[in-house]
Amino acid sequence: MNWSMPSRNVGRQRDLSRAKILGSSSRWRSSVKSHREVFLEPLNPSQDVLLIQHHGEFLIVSVSPVVEGLDFTLGDILADAILNSLRSSEQPLVVIDLAGVEIFGSMFLTVMLRCWKTCVTRGGMMVLCGVGSRVRELLKIVRLDVLWPIYQDREEAMTALSAD
Numbered sequence: 001m002n003w004s005m006p007s008r009n010v011g012r013q014r015d016l017s018r019a020k021i022l023g024s025s026s027r028w029r030s031s032v033k034s035h036r037e038v039f040l041e042p043l044n045p046s047q048d049v050l051l052i053q054h055h056g057e058f059l060i061v062s063v064s065p066v067v068e069g070l071d072f073t074l075g076d077i078l079a080d081a082i083l084n085s086l087r088s089s090e091q092p093l094v095v096i097d098l099a100g101v102e103i104f105g106s107m108f109l110t111v112m113l114r115c116w117k118t119c120v121t122r123g124g125m126m127v128l129c130g131v132g133s134r135v136r137e138l139l140k141i142v143r144l145d146v147l148w149p150i151y152q153d154r155e156e157a158m159t160a161l162s163a164d
Contacts (some may be wrong), residue, residue, distance in 0.1 A: 091123035099130030129157040
């Protein structure tokens with residue numbers, strides 16, 4: 001399957017920087033395209049897992065369905081990519097976009113918990129959007145649906161974060 005996440009612009013292109021986390025290989029190569037773009041790529045190119053976009057005060061993390069089958073050992077790599085992007089914000093406002101993801105396991109729940117903890121300790125917030133019925137049920141079972149506000153789409157999530 002050759003799946004690639006579409007890049008959605010959430011505003012002006014010049015305010016946008018991206019980091020892509022690709023593939024499920026445990027061998028990674030980092031390449032810096034400019035001071036605002038960092039790409040972590042497997043040595044054998046595969047499918048996109050995350051697309052991280054900075055837009056003004058927001059950090060938008062788009063998660064692809066590839067996360068459903070990732071090896072548990074890649075959790076630290078995913079978390080570090082998101083956390084490194086969070087560290088540049090004094091009060092990070094994070095939107096995790098799960099549109100298209102049917103379900104995921106404990107590895108990605110751990111990644112989201114680490115990101116949430118970093119946001120909260122820095123005075124920020126993290127919300128979810130595009131949550132499907134199976135993911136919503138999973139969050140309810142592990143009682144994380146009360147921890148993270150859930151919105152229909154990115155725009156609604158960003159509007160809610162701006163209002164707080």
